Amino acid sequence: MVVRTKRDRNSNGWVFLKPLRLDLWMASLAFFCFTGFVVWAIEQRINPEFRGPPSKQFGIIFYFTFSTLRGSRATSVADLQRNGDYVGYELGSFVELLLRQLNFDRSRNVNTLS
Known part of the structure; x- marks a missing residue:
């Protein structure tokens, strides 16, 4: 059977956000930031890579937490x-x-x- 379909004009690149509500995305983001802060707080005393100007330290917090999302x-x-x-x-x-x-x-x- 061949059926003509109508293009869905509501679909876009942000469709992956639909499965979760806004409050769940915000909670995920909060825990993401919290995890980065905890790792930074532990590592900055003993690891020289976690030291430096605030802008570098802030970048490392997010770099580290994003890198853990990839997995092994x-x-x-x-x-x-x-x-x-x-x-x-x-x-x-x-x-x-x-x-x-x-x-x-x-x-x-x-x-x-x-």
Whole structure:
């Protein structure tokens, strides 16, 4: 069957907003900002990347929280190895030995001081 359709003039690029009401979008935005502030408050004392002029710090808060929305492609250790992702571990932990046993590329292993 062939049926002529009428174009929906009400559809636009903002259609993804329709599933939730305004109060739910506002609550999501508030928690998004709160999460960024909490991470900044914890990290700014020990991480030099979270320091600097207020404009830079404000940008880092939102950059970090937006980056967490993307999520990770890796769902297993094999995915990390196959993708060639960087793997971080605390200096002196058992993870360094484990990465060697699993034949991870040593140039992709990043250790941090405890």
